[in-house]
Amino acid sequence: MFDKILIANRGEIALRVLRACKELGIATVAVHSTADADAMHVRLADESVCIGPPPARDSYLNIPALMSACEITGADAVHPGYGFLSENARFADILRDHDITFIGPSPEHIRLMGDKIEAKRTAKRLGIPVVPGSDGAVTDDDEAKRVAAEVGYPLLVKASAGGGGRGMKVAMTPDALPQALSTARAEAKAAFGDDALYIERYLEKPRHIEIQIFGDGKGAGVHLGERDCSLQRRHQKVWEEATSPGINAREREEIGTRVAEAVAELGYSGAGTIEFLYERGEFFFIEMNTRLQVEHPVTEMITGIDLVNEQIRVASGGELSVKQSDIVLSGHSIECRINAEDPQTFQPSPGELTYYYPPGGPGVRVDSALYQGYRIPPYYDSLIGKLIVYGKTRNECLMRLRRALSEYVVDGISTTIPLFQRLLGEQDIVDGQYDIHWLERYLADG
Ligand code: ADP
DSSP, X not given: OOSEXXXXXXXXXXXXXXXXXXXXXXXXXXXXXXXXXXXXXXXXXXXXXXXXXXXXXXXXXXXXXHHHHHHHHTOSEEEOOXXXXXXXXXXXXXXXXXXXXXXXXXXXXXXXXXXXXXXXXXXXXXXXXXXXXXXXXXXXXXXXXXXXXXXXXXXXXXXXXXXXXXXXXXXXXXXXXXXXXXXXXXXXXXXXXXXXXXXXXXXXSOEEEEEEEEEESSSOEEEEEEEEEEEEETTEEEEEEESOTTSOHHHHHHHHHHHHHHHHHHTOEEEEEEEEEEXXXXXXXXXXXXXXXXXXXXXXXXXXXXXXXXXXXXXXXXOOSOOGGGOOOOSXXXXXXXXXXXXXXXXXXXXXXXXXXXXXXXXXXXXXXXXTTOEEOTTSOSEEEEEEEEESSHHHHHHHHHHXXXXXXXXXXXXXXXXXXXXXXXXXXXXXXXXXXXXXXXXXXX
């Protein structure tokens, strides 16, 4: 087991990792930018190192500064959290070269899954269903037209290097294809420095369903059921739940078994998420994330398994603590992402928390790094906390969520708490009847 873990992140996820380390008796090192000197992850860690000025590229993304922090403190492993360097294969390479463990999969697996065309090819080879589309990149407009005619309309032009919904354009008809190609190409070039594009059938009313997996790197793989993350705004998840109200036990079992087998065959090590779009009984692979997800707590709530603890075990060469037959999904869990944003306009709302009172009681978990008097810096993501509730049934979970939201007080800044209160008044939400476009439509209708 490790003696000391450096947590290369900030905010609620740095705290989440720190908590797992403490429970394992592992010493912790926090890193922070000058803007985060007063942050809770810094206060709670055993040691801390300032790694640079506020902009993330100079601090949380600054690999030389992080390597120095490892050296100064003698950390023997690094947990990257999510975002920042969590899917950066070069960072994983450099750590490996310095005999420091990256708590995550191998750089090879990160690279493979980071290239969306390669990822899709791999998924297909492993027997995972993919969205019908071009076999690899389309090189010119003539080829694109030919492929498009086979795939059928509407279709989606996507960037191979894509992320965050950028470089993605819908073409409803053949006439719209040239424009979609040129816009997607320009966006991809600007955002990723790589203009390789591919084509997929556009699914009109899918749900976003993702499967949590774990591999031990030695041929074992398990799945921990799914999360439904269909409620999205601008491709950003807003509300996540497990299990999905949209699929049945047989579908869960089938897709789960299939991905667990694929993970084992790949020799994948650590936590990962395989994302699918689901429409009318069919799953279509869209991508694999080779890290811990923001929404991992809902899976923890219904399985009773600590995913960060498991990541650390596996990274230190241990075996998974569970076999597939030990994993039982029980009850229901919902996570609301609390952002420091205006709940109507979604404008960021950094500033000082003049009063802070998080909810508690049965079945309520708050993952955040907030405290009264804390000043939310304007430089980073607006996610400031996650409210996670658990209930024996989805209905109990909804009632508990309503209760917890009514207790939650965050003064001094605007948050998205009122949005969730509104959502709980919508019949579609109560019924679990929503697809990936539901929230955008709802917000557009005011
Ligand atoms: P990114 O890496 O940019 O987030 P993804 O491939 O994960 O890109 O897709 C982001 C979102 O775009 C998905 O969650 C889904 O909402 C939508 N999307 C992706 N592929 C399709 C498709 N073939 N049809 C319809 N919607 C899609």
